Amino acid sequence: MIAEGMGKKLRFVAFTSICQLVFIILFASLGEYSPEADPTKHHRLISTLNLNAYPMFQDVHVMMFIGFGFLMTFLKKYGFGAVGLNFLISAFTIQWATIFHGLFLLEGHDTVELDILTLLNSDFTAAAVLISFGAVLGKFSPLQLLFMALVEVVLKFANEYILLEHFHISDVGGSIIVHIFGAYFGLAVARTAFNPNTTKAAEEKASSMYHSDLFAMIGSIFLWLFWPSFNSAIAVTPDGQLRAIINTYYSLAACTVLTFIVSSLVHKQGKFNMVHIQNAALAGGVAIGTTADLMLNGWGALLIGSLAGIVSTMGFEYLQPLLERIKLHDTCGVHNLHGVPGILAGIIGIIAAGVAKESDYGNSLYIIYPSRAPVEGILKSNLTNEDYLIEPGSGRSASSQALYQLAAIFVTLGIAILGGVVTGLILRLPFWDEPDENDKFDDNGDWILEDDIPDVVIKGKIVALLDSR
């Protein structure tokens, strides 16, 4: 037991130390402050643009570490693993993501620029990894989780590169790039690395208790509250950023109401299910993500949110058990919260692209969909208040843009699932220290616990005791 622990410890320490060392070396070779953060380059007049994004970045930062971290504490005996390993994975991922964000997305630069947008994009990448984490929560060792993160970041940026630099799609809230990718990568890993002992461990421990559900609500509600920041932070026009905030706000409100409605409807006595409330109420943020900055109008946002609430709650109720039958154990139900609503977002994105026209968007159409700009660009002689500076595009039509949006979904699904299967196969190799049945969904495997007899066990014994009297 101790000898076994020793090997596990050394593998974790060695792997993580080497990664951290590599991060430092790569930062030293490639990283540099953006001009705004460099006193020898920065210009006083532009110097606060980047700082203006800071409050939104902080909202997103809270979503990653408090939001995802506490949402996953719903498991009664895996709270430390949820919030603690979420902390480790995120801190690890944001460093690695910074490097790949620089390499993949800043063509023409041979450096990795450090500014607020870099931090934002690093956190967005952590979101994809944390979604995948949700699918395997409680089933993997820290070592497996970090290896998964390492691979996933590279593939996520490869996919993002294709979608943004080649397909020129619009996906302001990352429902395709982050949610579909993270969900199906994680699900593919979970299915491929499926271990039969999971089912038994899950039956006993993969459920919540009263206070763990309240901790989970902290995470859930912070995710819900700051989702407008997530969906709008990288919008390319100020009016689009405002729309992304407004649309996401209303989509989430409607989604929450529908989640309560459907949750009551599917229970025979009409009771609400905390799993639905904690999760499906967030689906409105995912489902509107691809089109949050578009001219959906309030009613469009409410409709999308309502649809998301229905689809996601139904998914938790009816789809989740079916997936388990095909040996797809999805601990947090990411398929229902990120997968299906992500695809819904992608479909709405196709429709929105197909109907977008200059009379609705003005010139900003060519900023949202840069390929739709005329080949020569729009070289208006005088830039009025309503105009943006437009770069020449390729004169793409609305229906052609819609097809690219469609292709983006399939490419993302392809890369995510294929990448996830390969990663899952690798993670089945024997040296990754997968927890054994007893340690699945149980903090006892990875954490020193003050209290060797947690509440739930005591309770079981007491109930038995009382019954026996």
Next chain:
Amino acid sequence: MIAEGMGKKLRFVAFTSICQLVFIILFASLGEYSPEADPTKHHRLISTLNLNAYPMFQDVHVMMFIGFGFLMTFLKKYGFGAVGLNFLISAFTIQWATIFHGLFLLEGHDTVELDILTLLNSDFTAAAVLISFGAVLGKFSPLQLLFMALVEVVLKFANEYILLEHFHISDVGGSIIVHIFGAYFGLAVARTAFNPNTTKAAEEKASSMYHSDLFAMIGSIFLWLFWPSFNSAIAVTPDGQLRAIINTYYSLAACTVLTFIVSSLVHKQGKFNMVHIQNAALAGGVAIGTTADLMLNGWGALLIGSLAGIVSTMGFEYLQPLLERIKLHDTCGVHNLHGVPGILAGIIGIIAAGVAKESDYGNSLYIIYPSRAPVEGILKSNLTNEDYLIEPGSGRSASSQALYQLAAIFVTLGIAILGGVVTGLILRLPFWDEPDENDKFDDNGDWILEDDIPDVVIKGKIVALLDSR
């Protein structure tokens, strides 16, 4: 039992679905993006004004969903109801409030403009409803709560319309419009719909346990921290906004210190009472709400906060039991946190209006109190740095403004109490699925609980068991 659950379920599902459908239809008929969010209308130069309000809006948003939601989790067996139904009510209310905000307050528009200020005002309206929710917490079914919200929003805006458009009062933090209204509406409902079985259920269950009090502190402290944003978000001048932040910060600090002092004073051994700390420490934010943007100076803010701490803690200690004797069961003590401090705020507002003069405020006096502006307006030939663009008013005197501030309190009390009584009478009708005695203050009525034997019950049994040995 199941048949009964079925009827309850269908009524909730039908009512809520119809409301949500109506919201979508009304948004489709009336809603449109504000010019800043509309790419065909917006002007680049003004395009960030609205976005500047976003961080403050997010603070207020956290107050509604985390603040109110967790503050109410203090009940040991009603944590899901507190944070969960708070979530439902808020998500429901912000949609409904958006429509009424547009209809009542944007005269001359035939549309409901969607922008950050709309979101802010929708959240402020949710505050009024959540205050009323505090008075009936644990005693109403979700259906009753949503019906109450539906009525309350309409009356709240009717009252606000009178106060702002006709009386032209100043109430920057909404202590009259939100706190007095929400508190007395809720209390009137609670009294009118009083059910004798509440008393017995409350005795057994309407109390806290150790961890539920810690959850409540999350809500309480987030409310406390972001209250400066609540009181300043819609201030009409930038210097007034700064004062609202500063005054609220110091008022809350002093209020907290006084709450600890009085809490110790009223206990025979000098121990602190968590109920006081969680609630009365917030009264400084309410009591300064009407005048937060005025020239109170630091000492004025400290004095108001100190007074609020004394009055509110005393209220919880001595007034609360008296109210129960007249069959007014106020679960969260909103009378002491929002009612009395709200009236205190209103009185301070009368005094402040009576002494406000141009030598203290410059021209901004006529923005804070628009009716006090001269009939012809101030048409200064050159607008200097210190001047604002002043609209013509009605040349109202300081003492006349003070009388209007006084009238505002009585009108608000009248509409709130009358509206609350009628709403309470309606809610006594038999088809609203009021929880029976066993399900009052108990999540078991509305929620699927993993754990059928919650801690507290076990504890009771064990103590009995141990005693019997």
Next chain:
Amino acid sequence: MIAEGMGKKLRFVAFTSICQLVFIILFASLGEYSPEADPTKHHRLISTLNLNAYPMFQDVHVMMFIGFGFLMTFLKKYGFGAVGLNFLISAFTIQWATIFHGLFLLEGHDTVELDILTLLNSDFTAAAVLISFGAVLGKFSPLQLLFMALVEVVLKFANEYILLEHFHISDVGGSIIVHIFGAYFGLAVARTAFNPNTTKAAEEKASSMYHSDLFAMIGSIFLWLFWPSFNSAIAVTPDGQLRAIINTYYSLAACTVLTFIVSSLVHKQGKFNMVHIQNAALAGGVAIGTTADLMLNGWGALLIGSLAGIVSTMGFEYLQPLLERIKLHDTCGVHNLHGVPGILAGIIGIIAAGVAKESDYGNSLYIIYPSRAPVEGILKSNLTNEDYLIEPGSGRSASSQALYQLAAIFVTLGIAILGGVVTGLILRLPFWDEPDENDKFDDNGDWILEDDIPDVVIKGKIVALLDSR
């Protein structure tokens, strides 16, 4: 017992009431709104500068009340004391700090200016006091804590005055001014006021349980998330502010990874220790505090964070028990989280000052280190975008600046330790109502508890009961 409680109550009520009264009188005599908040003085064009700092202020505000408050709830029976007394101390300190901030640091003013920067500095001062609180958590009465705060604020500003106004050191994140000072003042108090009964009480109660550790993670992660705001809020140039954000973000990320690595390494089975994760993961914010706004580059930030994670985790594991042997009981381990990483920050500050040159910083060098500016100042004929307006300095050399940075550490240690020893001696006097052994680390002494038989006690009894069968 009741008579004893009465004396304790009266002393607390009298002391605190008098202090609050003095605060009001001092605010009335000295306080006034800053020009930006005064409608008779403010200029429209500058009126939003102060408001721009507001979101960062709110982040820092959350750190003080949620961050510190919940971080300290890890104690299983002292959660109310942790978050409740943190609330009291902070609300008390920010008022007192406002006055001293005005008196010490605004030379030439005979008033205490109230604006957002005042609020920020008041909160920073609360940080120092809360760090000291961590060293004595569970061992002092509320009266002792407030007296300690009263003295500490004065000494903190005296030290800050010497460091900033005379030594002209750079310490943007306050690692010297706040962290070293707060830690060593608190440790000196804890050692001097050491009571032998602490050891026994600590053995029984100064540990965590499962849910108290989850509450502590709420505090820990909010501290971690908003630390970039803490380290950058008062940076003097916009590019420096950006660097402070970026450097702190990466330092914390690397520190977290190293904390997990070392935590696993020092446990024989490689398990993680929640104490390390909650605390040492934050050391990266402290260690980079003095130099956060400097040209560290990403790799420098990662290196500093990694070092901090190693040093701090090692400190918790190996240094903490040694300190207890010399009767230095440090409840929260502030020596390892704030003391040692603070000194590390100071040393990095010496090195950074020694190598800082104009080719790296441009003219901003003379803003960061004002004494290094030439005696005549830089009166560039035309202020270009890259230039700042430089005040004349004293032409100090880089190595001379480094010596001042070194001196700052020793002066701070001297004032903190000497001040702490004297304060600790005073606090040993018999009239401060130090809790007796039973009430140490136990909310029962200061709080009304709903539940007279807390979980842990029950558990002990049940285990015994089950064992006996």
